[in-house]
Amino acid sequence: MQSTPAIDMTSAICLAALVGLVVGSWLTTVVERLPRIMDYDWEAQFREWRGEDMPVDEERPSLWRPASRCPACQAPITGWRRLPLVGWLLLRGRCADCGQPIAWRYPALECLTAVGFAACVWRFGPGAQALWAMLLVAALLALAWIDMDTGLLPDAITLPLLWAGLLVNVAGTFAPAGQAVLGAAVGYGMLWLLFHGYRLMTGREGMGYGDFKLLAALGAWLGLAALPLMLLAASLAGALVGLLLIATRRARRGQPQPFGPYLAAAGIVALFGSGISTGWPF
Ligand SMILES: [Zn+2]
Known part of the structure; x- marks a missing residue:
């Protein structure tokens, strides 16, 4: 085009x-x-x-x-x-x-x-940037749907998505290449730490390895700097919906809820909100 x-x-x-x-x-x-x-x-x-x-x-x-x-x-x-x-x-x-x-x-x-x-x-x-953005949106929608249905985030989508993000950003399409590499590593590491910290404190598992891979992929696509806001927004939205579900008795306290749909939604918002071309503050 x-x-x-x-x-x-x-x-x-x-x-x-x-x-x-x-x-x-x-x-x-x-x-x-x-x-x-x-x-x-x-x-x-x-x-x-x-x-x-x-x-x-x-x-x-x-x-x-x-x-x-x-x-x-x-x-x-x-x-x-x-x-x-x-x-x-x-x-x-x-x-x-x-x-x-x-x-x-x-x-x-x-x-x-x-x-x-x-x-x-x-x-x-x-143009090309829009085509890449469509690929990310399609993958995130599929992941959110599958996670809602099954509680799984298939490696068959998250891992190629991670590589695609790194490759797309070789040319700095959505984030500078260095930001993409750091974003992938820190995205995975942050959730890994949270997961093991939460498990040490509560004895429960709050999320799965699929969530780490998804946040790594989002870091690769949108860069290190986009991670904190994305994770915060996804956690707040997840907590809010979780409380609503408990209040309306559609879920029990402590019942695990899929985190992938919130990460995917935060990723889509961040895709449209960020980008090096906009002068976004980070
Ligand atoms: Zn029929």
Whole structure:
């Protein structure tokens, strides 16, 4: 897009939103299937260690095949019903085959991706920087969704995201290269210290290693200086929602809550709020 500066901002933002709908539609498949792939791989490793084979009829799930299916009856979703958001709206949130409701969290993820992609172009202008920002937004949304569902932050996303952040910032796209390297190391180290400190004091585990890797990735993308505010905002938001859930009796005191969605949200806010080009105070 950088080679055609004639493209006006409004069309670029609309195009980004459309691309966001399509990518968001694929993300709904990813958040549904990646945990199943992880399950399969864990079992395969366990069986290999015990010297057993996987049952032949159990195939490793794939992110690409088969096409989307109804979560309830497994009927393939075909034709216009596959259109992101529009299909769900026209079906009024129900499967055409079995009539079971299709959760609103699928179109919600598509909408959020579309809004996020549009915001990337609005914030960074049509160009390479916006494309990188879209990659980060898509990965953070997928991670937040999977963590809400399963309490896991897959290495298959966090680790490539960390490397991508370091590579993107070789050219200082979002933060100077040195800041990115320090951000990755300190992001991991800070949460590692918090985790072990908390465990020493309370005997409980407040988060998981996936959270360390996610904060390391955010440090790599947004730089060391963005870490304290991100961690503070995520912790405050997490504590606030946790208190709300306890007050409304939707959670028990001491019940672990996923921290990844708050880190991901703080990362997206920091992406749009920071950046070396804005003269942000750090
Ligand atoms: Zn169905």
